[in-house]
Amino acid sequence: MKPFLTGHEELIHDIKYDFYGKHLATVSSDQHIKVFDLDSTTSSWILNDSWKAHDSSILRVSWAHPEFSSSKILASCSFDRTVKIWQEQPDELHGSGRRWSKLVTLAIESYAPIYDVVFAPNHLGLKLGCVGSDGIFRIYESVEPSDLSQWALTSEIPILNSSLPAKSLQSSFAIEWCPSKFTTTEKFIVVALDQGFIYGTKPGGGKDDLQNSPRQQSPLQQQLEQQPQSQQESRYIKLGNLPEHNGLIRSVSWAPSMGRNYHLIATACKDGYVRIFKAIETAKGDLKIEILAKLNDHKSEVWRVNWNMTGTILSSAGDDGNLRLWKCNYLNEWKCMSVINTSNRSDNRGIEVEPK
Structure with missing residues (x-):
C-alpha cells in the first residue's frame, strides 16, 4: 500500500476503514470529510468525494455496518457540538461535493463539543454512541430501518461525577463497544479524561439484552417518547473501571x-x-x-x-x-x-x- 496525500489543509484527527477495507474516511480541523476508494489494480487511493461537513474541527468518524443499507453510511462528530449522519448517493459524480448527503443531525441536546462517535456492532442493531466534554454518554437508535433519517435518543448516562474540566485544559473522551456476540449483555467502555468506565445492561433485563436485540424488537418512536428518563438510565449499570492511569x-x-x-x-x-x-465476567454479572x-x-x-x-x-x-x-x-x-x-x-x- 502506497502513502498518499489527503489534501486536507489542517491537522487530520481521525482515519477509518470501512467494513471491507476498500474505503477510507478522513476528518480534519479544516471542517471537511474526505472519502477515498481503493483502486485494487494500482493499490492506490482515489478520492471519492470531499465536502464541508461541520462548522468547526471534526474529531471522529465512524462507518455503519453495510448490512443496514445498500449505500454506505458515515457518522461524524465535531467541536460544533453535533453528530451528523451521512449517506452516499451513488448517482452523484465523484468529487462533486454532492455525493454524500446528510441524513440527520444528532446530539442537539449537548452543550459541549462532541469528542467521539461510534456505531455499535451490527448484532446490536443500528445504533451509535457519542460522548462530549459535558460528561454525558448518549445512545441514539434508528427508529425505522426503511427511513434512516429517523433516530431517537434512547439513553443518557452521566459519566463524570466530579466537576467538568476547564475549557482551557486538554480533554479526552472516547467510546468502545464490546465486539463479542456471545457476551451475556451489551457492554461498552466510556473514557473520560484519565478514567475508563465499563457499562452494561442489567443481566436478564432491559430491551437491549442480546436475547432481545433490536433486530427482533425494533424500538418505536412512541414508546421511546413515553419512556421516563430515569428508566432509560437504569437500563445500564457500571460493571467496572480501568485503573492506574496517570x-x-x-x-x-x-x-x-x-x-x-x-x-x-x-x-x-x-x-x-x-x-x-x-x-472476567463474574457470576454476579459484573x-x-x-x-x-x-x-x-x-x-x-x-x-x-x-x-x-x-x-x-x-x-x-x-x-x-x-x-x-x-x-x-x-x-x-x-x-x-x-x-x-x-x-x-x-x-x-x-x-x-x-x-x-
Missing part, C-alpha cells in the same frame, strides 16, 4: 474474543504507557479487572491502540513516530514483535535508517 486516556480498544472466556482491553495514555487489561501489562517502549505520549481481527496482536502509535506491534508469548508476557517507523528518515520499506 494521565489522559487517549484511546481504548476492546479485543474480539475469538473463543476466549475473558475479555482483553487496551488503552493508550498520555503518561507514555500502553496498558492491557483482562476482564467484571473482574486486572492489569496484564504496562508497556512504555514509546517513551512518549501514546495516542492510539487497536487490536487485529483475532484479538491476538495489538498495535500502538505514539509521539515517537513509531507504530509498534505487540503479542503475548508462551510465558504470557506481552512483547514488542515489530516496530514500523513512520518518520521521513525511513526508507520505502518502513525500516528505520540511522542518520548520517
Whole structure:
C-alpha cells in the first residue's frame, strides 16, 4: 500500500476503514470529510468525494455496518457540538461535493463539543454512541430501518461525577463497544479524561439484552417518547473501571474474543504507557479487572491502540513516530514483535535508517 496525500489543509484527527477495507474516511480541523476508494489494480487511493461537513474541527468518524443499507453510511462528530449522519448517493459524480448527503443531525441536546462517535456492532442493531466534554454518554437508535433519517435518543448516562474540566485544559473522551456476540449483555467502555468506565445492561433485563436485540424488537418512536428518563438510565449499570492511569486516556480498544472466556482491553495514555487489561465476567454479572501489562517502549505520549481481527496482536502509535506491534508469548508476557517507523528518515520499506 502506497502513502498518499489527503489534501486536507489542517491537522487530520481521525482515519477509518470501512467494513471491507476498500474505503477510507478522513476528518480534519479544516471542517471537511474526505472519502477515498481503493483502486485494487494500482493499490492506490482515489478520492471519492470531499465536502464541508461541520462548522468547526471534526474529531471522529465512524462507518455503519453495510448490512443496514445498500449505500454506505458515515457518522461524524465535531467541536460544533453535533453528530451528523451521512449517506452516499451513488448517482452523484465523484468529487462533486454532492455525493454524500446528510441524513440527520444528532446530539442537539449537548452543550459541549462532541469528542467521539461510534456505531455499535451490527448484532446490536443500528445504533451509535457519542460522548462530549459535558460528561454525558448518549445512545441514539434508528427508529425505522426503511427511513434512516429517523433516530431517537434512547439513553443518557452521566459519566463524570466530579466537576467538568476547564475549557482551557486538554480533554479526552472516547467510546468502545464490546465486539463479542456471545457476551451475556451489551457492554461498552466510556473514557473520560484519565478514567475508563465499563457499562452494561442489567443481566436478564432491559430491551437491549442480546436475547432481545433490536433486530427482533425494533424500538418505536412512541414508546421511546413515553419512556421516563430515569428508566432509560437504569437500563445500564457500571460493571467496572480501568485503573492506574496517570494521565489522559487517549484511546481504548476492546479485543474480539475469538473463543476466549475473558475479555482483553487496551488503552493508550498520555503518561507514555500502553496498558492491557483482562476482564472476567463474574457470576454476579459484573467484571473482574486486572492489569496484564504496562508497556512504555514509546517513551512518549501514546495516542492510539487497536487490536487485529483475532484479538491476538495489538498495535500502538505514539509521539515517537513509531507504530509498534505487540503479542503475548508462551510465558504470557506481552512483547514488542515489530516496530514500523513512520518518520521521513525511513526508507520505502518502513525500516528505520540511522542518520548520517
